[in-house]
Amino acid sequence: MPTPAQVRAGAALWAVAAEALAAGVVAGGAVAQAELLRAAHTARLAGLPRAEAAALRVVRGLRAARERRAGQRLADLAAAFSELLRTAALLASGTGGPGLTGGGRRAYGAGGGLRVHGLCREPVLTATGYGGVVTHLLGADGSRYTLSDVRPGGLARARGAGAASVALGGAALDHAGLARGGLRITGATVSADGRLGAGRGVRAVPAPGAAWDEEPxxxxxxxxxxxxxxxxxxxxxxxxxxxxxxxxxxxxxxxxxxxxxxxxxxxxxxxxxxxxxxxxxxxxxxxxxxxxxxxxxxxxxxxxxxxxxxxxxxxxxxxxxxxxxxxxxxxxxxxxxxxxxxxxxxFPEGGAPAGPVADGGPGPDAVADSPLWRVRRLLETGVAGGRRAVAETGRGPEPLAAYGPLRRAGFATAADLAGALVAEAGRRPRDAFGRLAESSSEGYAWAWLATSAHLEAAHRSLVAASWA
Structure with a gap:
């Protein structure tokens, strides 16, 4: 559970993120970015590396969007805002788990003795200049493990690391051999996501691997x-x-x-x-x-x-x-x-044997052709132009007509959430004398986050259904 200091840091981060979302890229200048950086620093001091990283991603996205850098996508900035608001909301409510409040370095626990079989190698090449390899492994009980070797070096290192020696317990094996072989490990250390560590007490020796048609x-x-x-x-x-x-x-x-x-x-x-x-x-x-x-x-x-x-x-x-x-x-x-x-x-010689061969092109794309793009465009409009831009989408003669295709396609909840987001964006309360007052950004941030979370869940459901 989060400590009181972490809860306060989460609440501060939520308030700043809500203001930045309401402002959008058009008004997300130096002041908004400085507030986000200050809240990120507070989160770091409170031991919240994930929250700090989420805030820094939003700041980098705002800067890139305002400077119109090549490769900057509103979808990426919208995803960064969604992650930041979700993380801050969980922390502020006091319900953040170990994934939100853990330390910045990956934690490794004792894994005891392991027998792992190689599955394959995967080259790693990042935009920040890192390169290397990740070898995927499978335990005797079906557990998934990875052994990575990623360092600064870019493409040259990504290509060469596939044949580099395995840095684990003195095992006389390279990644190419491990991907088709196996290891017996004693004193293993394993992170929560299955990554094998190379601590002092780890010992590993090569072992015969298994073919893809053999268990496990x-x-x-x-x-x-x-x-x-x-x-x-x-x-x-x-x-x-x-x-x-x-x-x-x-x-x-x-x-x-x-x-x-x-x-x-x-x-x-x-x-x-x-x-x-x-x-x-x-x-x-x-x-x-x-x-x-x-x-x-x-x-x-x-x-x-x-x-x-x-x-x-x-x-x-x-x-x-x-x-x-x-x-x-x-x-x-x-x-x-x-x-x-x-x-x-x-490849085998000759052509395919006589018999039916799958033919035809891909059919309709249930994800790309769904009307959920209307919700995504609304969320990205809010990121680009702030709450005022979202409110403007509801000022037409028939503001609810845009969500008719969503309802006809069965996405009634998405239509309701989008309508509620537009209504909240245009809501202007009045004070005791009837004068218009600035509305709080908190209600708008909750409406935006709810719409974003539902869109992500609906999108994943469509992707899963496309495989059936």
């Missing part, structure tokens, strides 16, 4: 993708990895269209996990697109913002399939799409 790895590919996606998108954290067997349909720009090898499965879109041309993701997807009908086992991360979209990290042959990948034995039935490059010899 085979369980990742046993469930229908739609069922796994619903579970992965249910939480607030970034979605984890899921596996599925698919059949290649063809290319759609830089993306690859596939269909799951199940009855009545929808068309899925595979997009590069990282589009940088010096990494192998895009080139590998292009090679796969040149073999329609190919059966492929895919391990990747579902995209929480796009309908039926998966960012694949590794591929392999489908057990028992005739027309599938032919990978070298040393690759252990998997190719890491960010590091390994598929060649002609890795």
């Amino acid at each position: 790895l085979a369980a990742l590919f046993a469930r229908p993708a739609a069922e796994a996606v619903r579970e992965l998108l249910a939480g607030d954290a970034e979605p984890g990895l899921l596996g599925c067997d698919v059949q290649v349909v063809g290319a759609a720009g830089e993306h690859l269209l596939v269909r799951e090898l199940r009855a009545d499965a929808p068309l899925l879109r595979l997009r590069p996990a990282h589009p940088h041309p010096e990494l192998a993701h895009t080139a590998n997807l292009r090679r796969l697109a040149g073999h329609p009908g190919l059966a492929v086992r895919v391990l990747g991360r579902p995209d929480p913002d796009r309908a039926a979209t998966l960012s694949p990290l590794a591929v392999g042959p489908v057990p028992g399939a005739e027309y599938t990948l032919r990978l070298p034995p040393e690759w252990r039935d998997r190719a890491d799409l960010g590091y390994d490059r598929l060649q002609g010899s890795h």
